[in-house]
Amino acid sequence: MTGAVTPGFDALRAQWQDRPFLTELGVSVDVIEEGYARLTMSRNDIAVGGIRDSINGGVVASLAELAAEIALSSTLGPGESIVSSVDVGLSYLTSALGDPTVAEGRVLRKGGRLCVCDVEVSDGENGAMNAKARVSFAIVRPPRDA
Numbered sequence: 001m002t003g004a005v006t007p008g009f010d011a012l013r014a015q016w017q018d019r020p021f022l023t024e025l026g027v028s029v030d031v032i033e034e035g036y037a038r039l040t041m042s043r044n045d046i047a048v049g050g051i052r053d054s055i056n057g058g059v060v061a062s063l064a065e066l067a068a069e070i071a072l073s074s075t076l077g078p079g080e081s082i083v084s085s086v087d088v089g090l091s092y093l094t095s096a097l098g099d100p101t102v103a104e105g106r107v108l109r110k111g112g113r114l115c116v117c118d119v120e121v122s123d124g125e126n127g128a129m130n131a132k133a134r135v136s137f138a139i140v141r142p143p144r145d146a
Contacts, residue, residue, distance in 0.1 A: 009033070009074060016070055025059065029070060035107035037070035039063060040100040040124060054095035060121055060131050061090050067105030068117035068135035075110055079142030086114070087136040096130040098123030105135075115139055 009032040016022065017029050031038035041055070041063055049056040065088055072082060105119045114136055121131040 012070075012073055016073075021062075022066070025062075027063065027066070032070065032074050035071055035075050035110075037067050037074065037105045039067050039070070039103045039105075041103075043099040043101075050095065052095050052097070054097050055101055055130075057092060060092070060096050060101070061088065061133070063101065063103045064088075064090060064105070064119040064121050064131060064133035065135055067103035067119045067121075068133070069105075069137065071105035071107050071117055072110070072115050072137055072139075075107055075115075076139070077141075081140055083138040083140055085135055086138050088133065089135075090131055090133045092131050094123075094128055094130050096121065096123070098125045098128070098130075100124040101130065110139075112141065113138060 013029050013032050026042045026044045028040050029037065030040050043055070065085060069082060069085070101121060102124045103119055103121045105117050108116045108118050117135045119133040119135060120129055121133070122129045
């Protein structure tokens with residue numbers, strides 16, 4: 001499924017795919033659609049280091065936040081930008097043992113200044129959910145004409 005990008009999102013995928021953080025962790029941006037992003041991460045020596053030979057919890061959290069940010073990026077209009085994440089709530093459900101580990105981010109609500117995204121991190125082999133995240137971002141929009 002790698003490279004399954006909805007037309008119009010090729011530039012966004014390219015913008016993210018070559019970032020050193022994603023490259024170093026072996027993260028691939030597989031799907032981008034309006035308000036949705038799917039990332040996969042192969043097991044590697046950097047990411048593994050958690051309990052029972054699982055993906056490290058901090059890496060799982062970073063993967064979830066990235067999936068949310070990319071999903072939100074797909075909804076930004078001219079002059080809009082993400083300022084920062086303002087809240088990340090993450091529940092670890094099971095150890096991330098899969099190869100690959102999959103993160104699917106969805107925009108739940110895009111408001112005037114705050115946006116909320118939902119992310120599921122799961123085992124790419126059997127679909128077992130490893131973590132559930134809710135990520136909020138601050139955005140800026142261009143001023144409205146008076």
